[in-house]
Amino acid sequence: MHPATETDPGPPADAADIGRVITLRVDGREHRLSVDPRRTVLDLLREQLGVFSAKKGCDHGQCGSCTVLIDGRRVLACLTLAVTCDGVEVTTAAGLAADGLLHPVQQAFLQHDAFQCGYCTPGQICSAVGLLDEFEAGAPSQVTVPVTATPDWTDAEIAERMSGNLCRCGAYPGIVSAIRETKGGS
Numbered sequence: 576m577h578p579a580t581e582t583d584p585g586p587p588a589d590a591a592d593i594g595r596v597i598t599l600r601v602d603g604r605e606h607r608l609s610v611d612p613r614r615t616v617l618d619l620l621r622e623q624l625g626v627f628s629a630k631k632g633c634d635h636g637q638c639g640s641c642t643v644l645i646d647g648r649r650v651l652a653c654l655t656l657a658v659t660c661d662g663v664e665v666t667t668a669a670g671l672a673a674d675g676l677l678h679p680v681q682q683a684f685l686q687h688d689a690f691q692c693g694y695c696t697p698g699q700i701c702s703a704v705g706l707l708d709e710f711e712a713g714a715p716s717q718v719t720v721p722v723t724a725t726p727d728w729t730d731a732e733i734a735e736r737m738s739g740n741l742c743r744c745g746a747y748p749g750i751v752s753a754i755r756e757t758k759g760g761s
């Protein structure tokens with residue numbers, strides 16, 4: 576550590592006290608805790624709360640393995656600062672099952688063999704749950720033509736809307752068919 580000088584006064588007296596207190600719910604459990612303003616939701620979950628469902632893949636918002644639902648909308652936990660999440664509800668894939676029953680998307684992933692190693696799967700499942708709500712709301716995607724049309728449940732629509740979630744095992748056909756079935760398709 577450098578000694579304080581006239582030009583380098585050293586760290587401020589309160590340098591160790593930079594935490595901000597937030598309250599949030601994670602998979603139904605309420606937490607009130609102090610977080611470093613630089614900490615992401617992904618690191619908060621994994622390193623501070625011991626919730627390991629969301630995975631750290633690229634840690635750059637490119638692979639989607641950290642996807643969680645915040646107040647029902649899918650987000651990349653590695654790009655979201657925890658300090659911005661005061662008062663929110665975070666749901667990971669592990670929190671989707673209720674009363675010992677799998678969420679329909681989880682069940683469909685099992686039935687359609689929509690994974691191999693499983694590393695990307697929690698993020699894929701959270702993203703798929705968010706996708707269902709976006710579809711229900713009629714939100715267009717890049718491949719919705721015309722953009723004002725009600726989107727159809729085509730494989731192209733599902734693939735486009737899941738394109739932020741990469742799978743190194745290449746389980747994409749099973750992922751698409753699992754999501755199609757969850758919506759009630761064939």
Ligand code: FES
Pocket residue numbers: 689690691692693694695696741742743744745746
């Ligand atoms: Fe292995 Fe997707 S199942 S990366």
